[in-house]
Amino acid sequence: MFPGEQVASLMARCGITHAVTVPDSTLGQWEPAIQRAGIRLVRVCREGEAWAVAAGLHLGGARPLVMIQCTGLFESGDSLRNVLHDWKLPIFSVIGYRSYLNQETLPGDTTLIFTEPTLKAWQIDYRFVTEPGQFDLFARHLERCQAEGRVGAVLIAEGNA
Amino acid sequence: MSAPPPGMPLREALIALRAERRDDDVVVSAMGAAREWMALGAHPLDWVFVPSSMGQATSLGLGLALAQPRRRIIVLNGDGSTLMNLGSLVTITAEQPANLVLVTFDNGVYEVTGAQPTPGAAAGRRAGDQVDYVGLARACGFRSVFHFTTLAEWTAGLRGVLDGTGPTFALLDVAPVPGARGPRSPGPTGERARAFMSALQQ
Numbered sequence: 001m002f003p004g005e006q007v008a009s010l011m012a013r014c015g016i017t018h019a020v021t022v023p024d025s026t027l028g029q030w031e032p033a034i035q036r037a038g039i040r041l042v043r044v045c046r047e048g049e050a051w052a053v054a055a056g057l058h059l060g061g062a063r064p065l066v067m068i069q070c071t072g073l074f075e076s077g078d079s080l081r082n083v084l085h086d087w088k089l090p091i092f093s094v095i096g097y098r099s100y101l102n103q104e105t106l107p108g109d110t111t112l113i114f115t116e117p118t119l120k121a122w123q124i125d126y127r128f129v130t131e132p133g134q135f136d137l138f139a140r141h142l143e144r145c146q147a148e149g150r151v152g153a154v155l156i157a158e159g160n161a
Numbered sequence: 162m163s164a165p166p167p168g169m170p171l172r173e174a175l176i177a178l179r180a181e182r183r184d185d186d187v188v189v190s191a192m193g194a195a196r197e198w199m200a201l202g203a204h205p206l207d208w209v210f211v212p213s214s215m216g217q218a219t220s221l222g223l224g225l226a227l228a229q230p231r232r233r234i235i236v237l238n239g240d241g242s243t244l245m246n247l248g249s250l251v252t253i254t255a256e257q258p259a260n261l262v263l264v265t266f267d268n269g270v271y272e273v274t275g276a277q278p279t280p281g282a283a284a285g286r287r288a289g290d291q292v293d294y295v296g297l298a299r300a301c302g303f304r305s306v307f308h309f310t311t312l313a314e315w316t317a318g319l320r321g322v323l324d325g326t327g328p329t330f331a332l333l334d335v336a337p338v339p340g341a342r343g344p345r346s347p348g349p350t351g352e353r354a355r356a357f358m359s360a361l362q363q
Contacts, residue, residue: 018227042227043255044220045248052217053252056224059208059358064224082214087350 001026001156002135004033010139012037014146017062020050024069024096026158047072048079054091055083063146066093070115070155080122084151092145093153095119100130101159119153126153168334169312171266172197175237177316178264181323186233187225187361191218193272194237194264196344203347205360206232211344216245219253219263226258229361233260233323240267241279243294253328254302262322262329263303265294268336273343298330305329 007030011019019034020042021027035041042057042064044050050066057064068076073095083089099109119126127141138154145152175197182188184206190198191210199209208225210218222236243250243265253261269282269291278285281292295308305325309315315333322331347353 020224040227042223042252044252046246048214048217049220049246049249049252052214052220053224053227056221056226057228058224059221059354060225060228060361061358062224062228079214079217079220082212082217086212087354089354 001132004030006135008033008037008039010142011039014142015063016065018042018057018064019067020044020054020064021067022047022050022072024098026156027067027094027096047075051076051079051083051091055087055089058089058091064091066091068093069096070098070111073118074114090145090149090151092142095153095155096158097155099159100157119155124151124153126155128155130157168268168336169315171335171338173312174315174333174335175201177319181319183233186235187229188235188237189218189222189225190237192239192242192344193338193341194239194266198237199347205356208357209347211346216242218242219246219249222261223253223256223258226261227256230260233262235262235264238263238265240265240269240281240294241271244279244281250298250301257328259327261327264331264333266333266335267294270337272337272341276337294332303328303330307331310334
């Protein structure tokens with residue numbers, strides 16, 4: 001969808017210090033560029049961890065974001081709830097939307113049924129990006145959420161990778 | 162086969178830790194340890210992780226350790242919580258934060274729900290064996306690993322735990338607190354988060 005350099009440059013411009021992540025086949029391709037931009041990757045074993053690591057980073061004065069696939073969003077439930085809603089910490093997330101652009105590998109992938117309702121259920125203000133021309137939508141949302149200190153997410157359509 | 166030792170009293174173990182805690186140390190506490198720790202008094206650098214997502218104190222402590230590398234971050238966790246987020250032990254050692262001390266209190270039960278055995282405790286396992294948390298920590302790559310079975314051992318070894326090269330894992334065998342309840346939040350979350358962040362910047 002987007003070159004890693006473009007995403008890394010945006011993150012750096014927004015002052016992101018850490019990307020807490022479990023990769024998928026799209027997000028993982030960005031890792032080298034993110035590291036070259038001076039942003040520290042924190043590789044967690046499961047996505048629920050990512051929110052708590054990001055919470056600790058934020059409390060400690062860093063500016064992290066969480067970068068996971070939508071399947072990891074499903075796994076994140078209680079940890080996400082605690083960080084974003086109990087503690088109201090303004091953690092931004094980048095969510096890869098598996099299969100959205102191509103269902104050949106996983107026909108009938110149920111992530112297509114549950115991803116957006118899950119984001120809505122968790123009351124996360126997200127933007128949905130389905131084509132490369134929408135990078136500005138991603139950029140503006142991240143910039144605004146960082147500037148205003150509020151929770152947000154961008155949902156990145158995947159499937160061609 | 163004789164019964165295993167009952168374990169040291171949690172409150173006394175925490176009192177000993179409190180006596181050795183430096184004023185600039187951050188202490189993250191969760192579940193039963195949080196209940197007992199906050200009963201001993203408050204400190205601006207205490208992160209009483211209540212409400213929590215059970216199991217995530219280790220991960221939150223890792224984030225703090227990475228963001229605050231000049232401070233020592235002490236995480237007070239339970240065996241049940243450890244089991245809920247075992248992968249975090251691997252994540253921690255992947256990052257190798259030298260300033261992170263993970264203290265795990267093993268009472269073998271989910272204390273606040275009525276002391277049901279965890280699947281890591283002998284009483285919760287078909288074979289009657291017990292999960293070796295110290296072995297797990299070593300296998301994950303913690304640089305310093307300790308196991309204390311009595312209060313006297315803990316009191317004598319505590320300084321070495323705190324001053325060891327991290328990431329550090331210390332397992333303490335503790336006795337369940339009969340009739341214990343879950344910890345209560347000591348105040349509004351937003352205010353507590355702001356106060357904690359402010360204290361960290363000083």
